[in-house]
Amino acid sequence: MDGIRQICGKELARVFKDGKMLFSVFILPVVIMIVVMSLVSNMSQKAEQDVEKHVPVVYVENAPVEFEGFLGQTGIACEVRDVKDREKLRDQIRGGEADLWIEFPEHFAEAVGNYQKGDEIVQVKTHYNPSEEYSRAAFDTISTGALEMYRQTLLAERVDDMQKLTVFTVNSDNPDMIIQDDQKAGGKVLGTMLPYFVTILLFAGAMGIGTDMVAGEKERGTMASLLVSPIKRSSIVLGKVFALMIISGASSVVYVAAMVVFMPQMLGGASGEDLGISLTLSPRQIGMLALLLVAIAFLYSAIIVLVSVFAKTVKEASSYVTPMYMLVLVLGIMTMFTTDAPKSWFYMLPIYNTSIALQGILTQEVTAAQYGMTLGVTLALGAVLVGVIAKAFESEKMMAI
Amino acid sequence: MIEINNLTKIYKLNKKQMKESKTTNPLKTAVDDLSLRAVPGEIYGLLGPNGAGKTTTLRCISTIIRPTKGEIYVAGHEVQKEPEQVREKIGFLTGDIKLDPQFSVDYMFDFFGRLHHVPEEKLKARKEELFEYFGIKDFAHKKIKELSTGMGQKAAIAVCLVHDPDIVIFDEPTNGLDVVTARGVTDYLKKLRNEGKLVIISTHIMSEAEKICDRIGVIIDGQKVAEGRLEEILQETGAQDLEDAFFELYRERKGEAL
Numbered sequence: 034m035d036g037i038r039q040i041c042g043k044e045l046a047r048v049f050k051d052g053k054m055l056f057s058v059f060i061l062p063v064v065i066m067i068v069v070m071s072l073v074s075n076m077s078q079k080a081e082q083d084v085e086k087h088v089p090v091v092y093v094e095n096a097p098v099e100f101e102g103f104l105g106q107t108g109i110a111c112e113v114r115d116v117k118d119r120e121k122l123r124d125q126i127r128g129g130e131a132d133l134w135i136e137f138p139e140h141f142a143e144a145v146g147n148y149q150k151g152d153e154i155v156q157v158k159t160h161y162n163p164s165e166e167y168s169r170a171a172f173d174t175i176s177t178g179a180l181e182m183y184r185q186t187l188l189a190e191r192v193d194d195m196q197k198l199t200v201f202t203v204n205s206d207n208p209d210m211i212i213q214d215d216q217k218a219g220g221k222v223l224g225t226m227l228p229y230f231v232t233i234l235l236f237a238g239a240m241g242i243g244t245d246m247v248a249g250e251k252e253r254g255t256m257a258s259l260l261v262s263p264i265k266r267s268s269i270v271l272g273k274v275f276a277l278m279i280i281s282g283a284s285s286v287v288y289v290a291a292m293v294v295f296m297p298q299m300l301g302g303a304s305g306e307d308l309g310i311s312l313t314l315s316p317r318q319i320g321m322l323a324l325l326l327v328a329i330a331f332l333y334s335a336i337i338v339l340v341s342v343f344a345k346t347v348k349e350a351s352s353y354v355t356p357m358y359m360l361v362l363v364l365g366i367m368t369m370f371t372t373d374a375p376k377s378w379f380y381m382l383p384i385y386n387t388s389i390a391l392q393g394i395l396t397q398e399v400t401a402a403q404y405g406m407t408l409g410v411t412l413a414l415g416a417v418l419v420g421v422i423a424k425a426f427e428s429e430k431m432m433a434i
Numbered sequence: 435m436i437e438i439n440n441l442t443k444i445y446k447l448n449k450k451q452m453k454e455s456k457t458t459n460p461l462k463t464a465v466d467d468l469s470l471r472a473v474p475g476e477i478y479g480l481l482g483p484n485g486a487g488k489t490t491t492l493r494c495i496s497t498i499i500r501p502t503k504g505e506i507y508v509a510g511h512e513v514q515k516e517p518e519q520v521r522e523k524i525g526f527l528t529g530d531i532k533l534d535p536q537f538s539v540d541y542m543f544d545f546f547g548r549l550h551h552v553p554e555e556k557l558k559a560r561k562e563e564l565f566e567y568f569g570i571k572d573f574a575h576k577k578i579k580e581l582s583t584g585m586g587q588k589a590a591i592a593v594c595l596v597h598d599p600d601i602v603i604f605d606e607p608t609n610g611l612d613v614v615t616a617r618g619v620t621d622y623l624k625k626l627r628n629e630g631k632l633v634i635i636s637t638h639i640m641s642e643a644e645k646i647c648d649r650i651g652v653i654i655d656g657q658k659v660a661e662g663r664l665e666e667i668l669q670e671t672g673a674q675d676l677e678d679a680f681f682e683l684y685r686e687r688k689g690e691a692l
Binding site: 035036039043046047051250253254255257258259260261262263264265429 | 499526530533534535537549
């Protein structure tokens with residue numbers, strides 16, 4: 034036990050006593066994440082505001098006399114122009130200089146005013162460019178918004194009793210429309226994202242350090258000095274795996290805390306409540322999550338150390354670890370798109386079971402047996418891997434000495 | 435005491451290694467049926483050319499690699515059966531074993547001291563003694579990566595002796611050291627011997643072997659071809675000095691091809 038503690042202590046000292054390491058493992062990723070996310074949300078907000086500010090240029094053909102006045106009344110700001118050259122207008126829309134083209138048929142007003150039963154219904158055509166933000170916005174507000182209002186207005190002139198045409202409404206006055214367990218709903222939203230984030234954070238946090246811990250020591254020639262110390266190979270392995278667990282666990286706690294604290298900035302002012310991800314966890318849920326996360330950190334650390342044992346250099350180890358990372362990532366993502374309730378035997382599949390169990394804890398759908406199975410499988414696999422690593426440490430070839 | 439009985443170490447070569455050594459045989463015998471005994475209070479030198487099997491022998495003694503055949507007893511413990519006990523008794527140093535460049539000499543000394551279960555009080559005393567002897571005090575707080583080669587070697591020697599081992603195994607102890615530092619190291623080895631410790635070194639430097647070794651085992655192609663005190667080897671070969679004696683043995687072994 035003492036050997037494990039010494040090795041673990043040294044590996045932790047390597048990270049926690051080195052300012053540069055602390056910065057690169059804990060602070061830099063958080064800063065990058067916050068800066069990038071804030072930048073992205075700021076820029077998209079700016080783009081939205083810019084579209085809102087823009088006064089759309091709308092070309093109207095054969096406009097009824099009162100149409101421009103009607104547009105003015107609706108409060109939708111736009112610059113209305115007459116169509117002179119249709120081909121040119123088409124190019125302008127394609128090029129983004131004009132935003133919308135509304136094509137009323139000739140004699141629109143007469144056709145509408147003199148409508149008799151059985152007459153053909155007149156059609157108003159609109160043209161826009163969906164790949165231009167301004168044009169798309171103009172289409173939304175004017176073509177689908179203002180024109181519909183104009184239709185209603187004309188309809189009201191034709192029909193005395195508009196109510197008669199409505200027949201019935203759906204949910205026009207029904208505040209109790211949504212019936213759900215808020216806790217469960219919050220869990221669902223968080224549950225789709227959490228396994229994914231946990232995977233990224235726990236695995237990515239451990240990747241760089243883990244490869245350095247074993248392959249790096251081999252590469253630098255420092256591993257042999259440990260191997261001639263009077264401690265068991267398994268103590269060296271466990272010391273390193275535990276240190277890696279602590280580092281990856283600590284880094285993921287830092288990341289998650291930073292995400293929670295800086296969430297408003299990253300989402301450009303929107304709070305968690307706006308997004309429906311506010312969630313209070315019961316002590317039981319927190320306990321289950323914590324225990325499972327420790328088990329996951331143990332398994333991931335064992336995987337990373339195992340892969341590093343087979344590599345001679347850190348570079349080689351990194352290239353071996355990447356596919357493992359991908360695999361873990363894909364299994365994490367899978368839970369985001371699975372809607373069926375997971376079958377019981379899914380909980381026997383290592384790594385994947387942790388994703389569905391994490392989700393299950395948050396949505397309170399996981400049973401004690403399923404949770405126990407997940408925990409057992411994860412810890413057992415981790416232990417087997419540690420055994421394999423210890424065996425590999427015995428091998429002269431693996432240790433390259 | 436170190437007792438080696440019929441040690442054989444055969445390496446399996448991979449294709450690349452086979453190509454490098456221009457052979458089609460995937461097995462390479464590094465040490466071939468070697469037996470020797472070294473006792474406390476002596477410096478035993480393994481003398482031989484590069485690739486003779488000196489380092490392999492020392493690594494087998496240190497439990498870093500496993501013998502293919504034969505037994506090695508270190509202070510009564512067999513290396514394959516009780517490797518931890520063997521490692522407890524020895525201090526092993528080679529140029530390939532390095533200290534973690536990220537840590538200070540101080541930290542490394544304490545770390546290995548604790549791994550060897552050295553009590554805190556004794557650890558302090560050992561640090562004082564060894565740092566003083568090797569002149570490490572001035573750079574004890576520096577990280578290993580900031581040290582010069584000589585400083586690094588001194589630090590490595592001090593760290594490997596932290597637990598005051600009864601048996602000290604040095605692979606090419608003065609390799610890469612300047613004359614002054616090399617002298618310091620060999621003097622320290624003599625001091626250890628005088629304190630009743632067993633020191634076993636490997637070297638290809640004849641003068642070094644002549645000066646410091648009490649007994650010498652000459653190894654060529656993994657086999658021991660001569661063993662004894664310097665005078666005994668000179669007498670056996672009829673040579674004037676160790677270098678001549680070595681070439682005499684080498685010629686005998688390799689034929690007239692030399």
